Amino acid sequence: MTQEDLYRRLVVERARTPMFGGEVEDAQMRGEGTNPLCGDRVRLTASMTPGGRIAAVRHETRGCAICAASADLMAEHVTGHDPAWVAELGAVFEAMLKTGHPVEAAGDLAVFAPLHQYRSRIRCATLPWTALTAMLNDLKDR
Template sequence: MTQDDLYRTVVLQRTKTPLYAGKLAQANAQGQGTNPLCGDRVHLHAVIDAQGRIDAIRHETRGCAICAASADLMAERVTGQEPARIRQLHADMEAAVQTGNAPAALGELSAFAPLHRHRSRIRCAMLPWTALMEMLNDDKDR
């Protein structure tokens, strides 16, 4: 399976049947992101423990398939992770969509690497990450 095939498969699968969509009633942190150019919106709800680790996270995404799939895969990948690891994953994701080279640590998120050929869609894939990083920065300030 080529990287482009993986991209199509992963995006379609996670858009049709997201595993991390919805709200968390016990959330103690929230983040949101909006792309005014296309109307994509992401709202994150998370339970963050005293060490800053994400115990649980859900997303409410209104937008394109790329944004929705990225939010769902991001939520899966960061669950149980500490802030330093999440920041590294964010950097790896940013590099992957900018260059097309994805480190193995990204797992299924590497499916977004082909977006480097479609610059206008990079923001779609990165919007959930932007919301996540803002949420983590807000949590650090508490």
């Protein structure tokens, strides 16, 4: 299976039947991101462990399949990790989208590497990460 076939399959699966869709009950944090150019919108809810790790993240995404799949895979990958690790993964993800070179550290997120060919779609994939970063920064500011 080619990288492009894997991309299509995973994006469609996660957009149609997200594993991390919905809201976190008793959420400690909320975040939102909107792309006014295309109308994509992501709402995140999350909870933290007493040790400062992300216990759960859920998303409500209204937008294209790329945005919805990215939000779902992001939620899966950041659960159980601390904000510093999440920031590093977000930077790896963005760099991968710019270069188009899949990075092993990105795991399943590497399926988005082909988006580097479609610059206008990169924002679709990064919108959930932007919302997550803002949400975690708000936590630091408290």
